[in-house]
Structure formats: C-alpha cells, structure tokens
Amino acid sequence: xxxxxxxxxxxxxxxxxxxxxxxxxxxxxxxxxxxxxxxxxxxxxxxxxxxxxxxxxxxxxxxxxxxxxxxxxxxxxxxxxxxxxxxxxxxxxxxxxxxxxxxxxxxxxxxxxxxxxxxxxxxxxxxxxxxxxxxxxxxxxxxxxxxxxxxxxxxxxxxxxxxxxxxxx
Numbered sequence: 665x666x667x668x669x670x671x672x673x674x675x676x677x678x679x680x681x682x683x684x685x686x687x688x689x690x691x692x693x694x695x696x697x698x699x700x701x702x703x704x705x706x707x708x709x710x711x712x713x714x715x716x717x718x719x720x721x722x723x724x725x726x727x728x729x730x731x732x733x734x735x736x737x738x739x740x741x742x743x744x745x746x747x748x749x750x751x752x753x754x755x756x757x758x759x760x761x762x763x764x765x766x767x768x769x770x771x772x773x774x775x776x777x778x779x780x781x782x783x784x785x786x787x788x789x790x791x792x793x794x795x796x797x798x799x800x801x802x803x804x805x806x807x808x809x810x811x812x813x814x815x816x817x818x819x820x821x822x823x824x825x826x827x828x829x830x831x832x833x
Contacts, residue, residue, distance in 0.1 A: 792808055804824055
C-alpha cells in the first residue's frame with residue numbers, strides 16, 4: 665500500500681525507518697517506487713523499543729554504509745538509546761569517530777546539557793524526539809517551540825504529524 669502511494673504522489677523527500685525497511689536495500693526500494701527521492705533514514709529506535717525488538721548497532725551501521733544503500737541516503741539519524749541520553753551521545757560520538765555524520769537526536773525531557781553538547785559541536789541539524797507517547801500535543805508543540813527559541817539551530821521534529829504540533833511550532 666505504501667509503495668503505491670509513494671509511486672502516485674512522488675514526494676521529493678522521504679523518511680524511512682531502518683526498523684521497518686532493514687530487509688530491503690534502498691536500491692531495491694528505489695526500483696520499486698520508480699524514481700529516486702531524497703531519502704533520510706531514521707533508526708526506528710522508538711518503534712523497535714516499543715515492539716521489544718531492539719536494533720543492533722553494528723547492523724544499523726552496516727545498513728547505512730552498504731553499497732546498495734549509501735548512494736541513496738541523503739542523511740541519517742543517530743541510533744538513539746531510548747531513555748539513556750548519555751548512551752545516545754556516546755553512540756553519536758562513536759559514529760562520528762568512524763567517519764560518519766549522523767544527525768543527533770535530543771529527546772523530550774532530557775537534560776538540555778546534552779543538547780548544548782550537540783550545538784557546541786556545530787551540528788547542522790538536530791532531531792527532536794521522544795514525543796510520540798506524550799498525549800498532549802499542545803505540550804509537545806510548546807516544548808519544541810521553546811527548545812528552538814532557546815537554542816537557535818536547525819531541527820527536525822520526529823514522530824509527530826499532529827496538526828496541533830505542526831501549526832504551533
């Protein structure tokens with residue numbers, strides 16, 4: 665169903681979750697949809713966490729670097745350790761030490777010192793995550809608005825397509 669919708673709508677940009685697409689190369693995916701969009705890859709750590717099937721770090725690294733995936737990936741998000749901002753930061757540092765350029769993810773209710781570390785490293789984009797389980801979308805919108813106001817930079821809000829959030833961020 666998704667493939668048919670993508671073929672018909674032909675969005676310029678797509679965000680694909682490694683958690684859901686790990687068994688399909690991006691070369692195959694592009695062939696299935698019939699064109700080459702700008703592809704962002706998210707680890708899908710939240711989906712994996714809630715399904716009880718955690719993502720293996722080395723497998724995620726192999727996926728984003730694989731010869732049938734890497735040429736099609738515009739950008740990719742760091743694998744985040746759900747509930748452990750220090751571990752997420754360590755993973756981000758490790759990915760960079762390996763010569764990769766992942767987009768870090770700062771989560772709702774995390775210590776803003778972590779965000780300050782990403783900003784001090786002069787990253788060009790930061791994911792804002794950890795909002796899916798928040799029932800009040802007005803609260804999510806207010807948090808994202810405050811973060812982006814207090815800490816100027818480029819952000820991508822993950823996991824929130826709520827009209828309330830999109831209209832107020």
